[in-house]
Amino acid sequence: MFEELKSLYMEKATLVGCEVVALQDLKEAAKYIKEKTEGPLLVPDSTLCTRFGLKSLLQDTGVTLHEGSFREAGHLPAGGVTFSNFAIGESGTIVLDSTPEEVRLATTIPEKYFVIVDPVTIVADGLGAVEAMTALHSGHEPRYVAYISGPSRTADIERVLTIGAHGPREVHVLLIEGISSDFMEN
Amino acid sequence: MNDMSFKENVEKALANTRLSETLHTFGDGYLVAREKAFAGLDFQAMREELGAIKDDVRVNRKALLAEFIKNAEAAGSTVFIAKDTKEANDYVASLARKKGAKTIAKSKSMVSEEAHFNRAMAAAGIESVETDLGEWILQLAGQRPSHLVMPAIHLVKEEVSALFSKDAGKTLAPEIKPLVEYSRKRLRDEYFRADIGLTGANFLVANTGGIGLVTNEGNARLCSTLPKVHVVFAGIHKLVRNMEDAIKITRLLPRNATAQLLTSYITWIRGAVPCDGGTKEQHIVLIDGGRSTLYESEACRDALRCIQCGACANVCPVYQTVGGHVFGSVYISAIGVILTAFYEGLEKAEPLVRACIGCRSCSAVCPVNIDLEEIILKLRHEVTEKYGMGTVKNVAFRAVMKNRNLFHTMIKAASRLQGPVTQKGSSPSERRVIRHLPMHFMEKDITGWRDLPAIAPRSFRDLFKTLEQKVKNPICTVGFFVGCGGDFVYPEVGVKMVKVLNRLGVKVVFPQGQNCCGIPALYSGDTETGKDLARQSVKAFCDVDVDYILSICPTCTMGVRRDFAERLKDEPEWAEKAKVIGAKVLDASAFLENVLHASEKLKAMNLQGSEAVTYHDSCHLKRGSGVFAEPRALLESAGYTVKEMANSDRCCGFGGTYSFLTHPQISKQITADKVENIRNTAVKTVAVDCPGCMMMIGGALGKQDETIRCVHTMELLADSFGV
Ligand code: SF4
Ligand code: SF4
Numbered sequence: 001m002f003e004e005l006k007s008l009y010m011e012k013a014t015l016v017g018c019e020v021v022a023l024q025d026l027k028e029a030a031k032y033i034k035e036k037t038e039g040p041l042l043v044p045d046s047t048l049c050t051r052f053g054l055k056s057l058l059q060d061t062g063v064t065l066h067e068g069s070f071r072e073a074g075h076l077p078a079g080g081v082t083f084s085n086f087a088i089g090e091s092g093t094i095v096l097d098s099t100p101e102e103v104r105l106a107t108t109i110p111e112k113y114f115v116i117v118d119p120v121t122i123v124a125d126g127l128g129a130v131e132a133m134t135a136l137h138s139g140h141e142p143r144y145v146a147y148i149s150g151p152s153r154t155a156d157i158e159r160v161l162t163i164g165a166h167g168p169r170e171v172h173v174l175l176i177e178g179i180s181s182d183f184m185e186n
Numbered sequence: 187m188n189d190m191s192f193k194e195n196v197e198k199a200l201a202n203t204r205l206s207e208t209l210h211t212f213g214d215g216y217l218v219a220r221e222k223a224f225a226g227l228d229f230q231a232m233r234e235e236l237g238a239i240k241d242d243v244r245v246n247r248k249a250l251l252a253e254f255i256k257n258a259e260a261a262g263s264t265v266f267i268a269k270d271t272k273e274a275n276d277y278v279a280s281l282a283r284k285k286g287a288k289t290i291a292k293s294k295s296m297v298s299e300e301a302h303f304n305r306a307m308a309a310a311g312i313e314s315v316e317t318d319l320g321e322w323i324l325q326l327a328g329q330r331p332s333h334l335v336m337p338a339i340h341l342v343k344e345e346v347s348a349l350f351s352k353d354a355g356k357t358l359a360p361e362i363k364p365l366v367e368y369s370r371k372r373l374r375d376e377y378f379r380a381d382i383g384l385t386g387a388n389f390l391v392a393n394t395g396g397i398g399l400v401t402n403e404g405n406a407r408l409c410s411t412l413p414k415v416h417v418v419f420a421g422i423h424k425l426v427r428n429m430e431d432a433i434k435i436t437r438l439l440p441r442n443a444t445a446q447l448l449t450s451y452i453t454w455i456r457g458a459v460p461c462d463g464g465t466k467e468q469h470i471v472l473i474d475g476g477r478s479t480l481y482e483s484e485a486c487r488d489a490l491r492c493i494q495c496g497a498c499a500n501v502c503p504v505y506q507t508v509g510g511h512v513f514g515s516v517y518i519s520a521i522g523v524i525l526t527a528f529y530e531g532l533e534k535a536e537p538l539v540r541a542c543i544g545c546r547s548c549s550a551v552c553p554v555n556i557d558l559e560e561i562i563l564k565l566r567h568e569v570t571e572k573y574g575m576g577t578v579k580n581v582a583f584r585a586v587m588k589n590r591n592l593f594h595t596m597i598k599a600a601s602r603l604q605g606p607v608t609q610k611g612s613s614p615s616e617r618r619v620i621r622h623l624p625m626h627f628m629e630k631d632i633t634g635w636r637d638l639p640a641i642a643p644r645s646f647r648d649l650f651k652t653l654e655q656k657v658k659n660p661i662c663t664v665g666f667f668v669g670c671g672g673d674f675v676y677p678e679v680g681v682k683m684v685k686v687l688n689r690l691g692v693k694v695v696f697p698q699g700q701n702c703c704g705i706p707a708l709y710s711g712d713t714e715t716g717k718d719l720a721r722q723s724v725k726a727f728c729d730v731d732v733d734y735i736l737s738i739c740p741t742c743t744m745g746v747r748r749d750f751a752e753r754l755k756d757e758p759e760w761a762e763k764a765k766v767i768g769a770k771v772l773d774a775s776a777f778l779e780n781v782l783h784a785s786e787k788l789k790a791m792n793l794q795g796s797e798a799v800t801y802h803d804s805c806h807l808k809r810g811s812g813v814f815a816e817p818r819a820l821l822e823s824a825g826y827t828v829k830e831m832a833n834s835d836r837c838c839g840f841g842g843t844y845s846f847l848t849h850p851q852i853s854k855q856i857t858a859d860k861v862e863n864i865r866n867t868a869v870k871t872v873a874v875d876c877p878g879c880m881m882m883i884g885g886a887l888g889k890q891d892e893t894i895r896c897v898h899t900m901e902l903l904a905d906s907f908g909v
Contacts, residue, residue, distance in 0.1 A: 012447070016446075016447075016448075016450070069462075069463075071412075071462060075371075075374045075375065075378060076371070076374060088448075090447060091447040091448035092447075092448075093448055099459055099460065100460060101411065101459070101460045101461055101462065104407070104411045105411065107407075108404060108407045108408055108411055109374075109408070125437075126433050126434075126436055126437045126448070127430075127433065127434075127437070129433060130429055130430045130433050133429045133433065133454070134428070134429045134430070137391075137394040137396060137429060137454075137456060140257065140260040140261050140395075140457070141261065141457070142261050142262055142456060142457030142458050142459040142460070142465075143261070143394075143396065143454070143455070143456040143457065143459070144410075144453070144454070144455050144456075144459045145453075145454040146407070146451065146452075146453055146454075147448065147451060147452035147453070147454075148450065148451060149447075149448045149449065149450055149451070150450050151450065152402070152403055152404035152450055152451075153402050153403070153450055154319045154320075154366060154402060154403050155336065155402075155444070156318070156319040156320035156323065156336060156337070156338055156403075157319070157323075157338070157341075157343055157346050157362045157365060157366065158208075158342060158343055158362060159208075159212055159336065159339065160362050162362055162363060162366045164366065164367070164370060165319055165366060165369075165370060165402070165403035165404060165405070166317065166319075166370060166373065166374075166403045166404040166405040166407075166408055167403065167404025167407065167408075167450070167451070168404075
């Protein structure tokens with residue numbers, strides 16, 4: 001089941017235009033990111049970011065991280081990196097609780113977006129997300145949850161599919177096991 | 187828009203062949219891609235479920251709205267209910283004043299189109315910038331959307347580059363990628379600069395108090411993130427009960443809209459989220475704007491199930507022919523016809539209502555199971571009651587159709603009068619055609635592009651009296667509802683059907699008291715005539731004892747099966763009888779195949795039909811009765827090879843009285859496409875199961891390619907029998 005979901009996700013995410021790679025660990029992830037961009041990167045704080053020391057792993061590779069408010073990072077910063085809450089196989093989607101503004105900025109304004117997904121969090125289809133989505137919305141706290149399925153796209157001129165309308169023009173999904181199986185954290 | 191200016195717009199649109207070509211290519215590609223997106227899923231079951239969800243929301247809308255508001259406010263949103271779009275605009279204008287806001291970065295919202303939001307803001311001294319690429323192009327061009335999902339589908343890259351060049355103050359090449367790139371950089375400044383971000387909402391989730399946005403470009407995410415104030419503009423019909431409902435919609439909406447499994451982004455926002463070190467101010471403006479009234483209309487309220495996928499335009503032959511600026515207003519195509527009537531008034535909607543040709547493609551594709559064509563038909567009645575049918579149709583339907591004898595006499599007269607203008611051809615496709623003046627009540631300037639069918643010298647009802655049916659020990663006896671086309675234009679089809687049935691051991695009775703099914707009258711909005719005609723035929727068939735009533739015209743089948751009882755529902759005694767009759771009617775092909783299992787019998791006979799034929803699916807046969815495999819099976823087993831044409835189930839342009847009386851120009855274009863598809867098969871015979879399609883396709887072929895003939899399946903079967 002796990003392997004099936006993983007390969008379903010990989011297939012579908014590729015179909016919607018993501019670069020999908022399965023990596024050993026976060027160190028490899030940091031290396032991968034450095035190969036794709038020099039930075040500056042927007043890396044928002046989060047539970048998993050702190051737990052795994054993602055920022056220093058990235059810095060160890062020599063890539064630059066943006067310091068200070070992400071609003072000051074320019075209108076088109078180079079990249080953004082986040083973890084994810086879970087993923088949906090059928091549509092190649094990652095689901096990310098983006099309530100903190102830094103998370104939203106890191107996933108909307110950069111040219112490239114890198115997202116780390118633990119394959120144990122892949123559910124089969126949209127309906128498989130209902131429970132987690134409902135749980136994310138329990139209580140009355142403000143909430144901003146994003147489904148992201150590939151890069152930003154448009155077909156508004158002559159119906160020609162064109163990548164990079166207003167959001168990131170590249171989405172890299174880095175599949176790494178053993179990160180977290182908890183759908184409520186990222 | 188009055189009828190005259192509508193006509194002019196139609197003509198202008200028809201002159202723009204590029205537009206129609208674009209929309210056709212798009213429509214073709216859409217159907218293929220959509221099928222793939224739904225692979226392995228049960229579309230019918232899914233759309234029934236969504237329809238039921240939306241109906242439950244309608245029933246409980248007051249409680250759900252209250253629940254939504256309570257939850258949204260608990261999460262820090264401010265909710266305002268606007269009774270109309272003006273109140274909604276005013277709310278935003280005064281909010282802007284209070285905040286000292288000068289600019290709004292706006293993502294796509296159809297209800298803001300309804301509100302003419304940008305214009306209202308400009309009047310209040312606020313600059314509102316569209317950030318959806320298509321909408322921004324239109325804003326620069328000063329135009330309105332011509333499609334719900336692809337608003338600028340009517341423009342080409344050269345036009346876009348001209349607009350962008352003007353914005354940039356320098357010349358930009360007409361190349362799509364760089365143009366998209368330009369808008370990316372250019373609009374990025376707007377999000378950072380804007381004081382307010384405005385988005386629409388695809389869902390208002392009652393039990394969370396959150397909204398959902400389904401998008402591809404990412405501009406809604408920027409609009410709802412960067413500015414300090416977020417305004418949500420949403421129609422009250424966007425309510426759903428819970429997350430599960432919303433997610434179920436997301437499973438159908440992108441698939442049906444753009445054949446995507448999911449859009450690039452679905453964004454779920456609840457309450458006042460963090461913003462620039464503080465908290466965002468979020469205002470949700472819930473707009474009624476006529477929706478409550480529409481909910482109260484039993485006949486039309488299903489329209490509020492709409493999730494704005496745009497599919498009813500993608501498949502509509504009228505839309506494909508004239509585009510959304512003509513066939514639509516704020517909303518486009520089938521759903522646009524209905525919403526225009528409610529939001530902008532019946533008068534505005536009148537020409538749109540009349541322009542629908544009733545092919546039912548929209549109803550077949552709608553992901554929330556709205557029977558759009560049915561609703562448009564009801565609106566047509568209203569339009570007729572209010573504005574009349576126009577003199578031409580008044581003569582045709584009210585005065586003539588209602589009186590059976592007058593109708594038949596008049597047709598006989600027409601048949602006699604037309605003698606001098608009828609061409610007698612040697613091949614069946616060249617059979618009787620009128621070059622001019624078909625009947626007194628048709629417009630006379632429309633024979634230029636298509637031969638009109640002539641009235642046969644002897645009607646079927648006359649011929650039947652002389653038909654000898656030699657059937658020893660019949661296995662059953664069936665009634666025959668001939669319909670006008672079969673009676674007066676193509677009587678030989680009925681004759682051949684009788685012969686085929688006789689050969690298979692079936693006897694046919696023909697009650698002479700039957701009349702027109704009444705659908706043409708209804709389509710013109712003449713309900714009274716429709717009722718009268720229904721009573722006449724119901725009475726005729728009550729007098730004979732048969733288990734099945736066969737029809738060679740799928741429009742008649744629908745008329746008898748579905749509409750008679752509905753039309754007569756206020757007269758219980760008649761309605762009861764009509765139900766009994768309605769339950770017995772079916773198309774001749776369906777009877778042969780599904781009741782008699784004729785294809786097995788035909789195979790056993792080892793018939794030599796020998797030629798290749800192509801098959802056109804008539805709209806009402808395929809989408810009205812679900813019959814399409816049957817005629818093919820019959821033809822194959824009678825020895826014919828069926829070579830499929832592209833889009834065999836796309837409307838031929840007939841649309842009942844439509845093509846003759848109301849919109850001959852639109853119809854012409856639709857038919858031309860059909861002829862093209864037929865020609866591409868290189869086959870010389872087109873089979874259909876509908877006299878209407880025969881008139882349309884046969885007529886067009888008569889003018890354009892006389893080597894191809896158009897015949898009824900019954901005729902081909904009879905031929906292979908040699909009867
Ligand atoms: S019934 Fe056919 S012509 Fe009428 S709106 Fe629907 S798709 Fe268009
Ligand atoms: S009416 Fe149905 S098909 Fe048309 S846009 Fe709405 S949901 Fe889509």
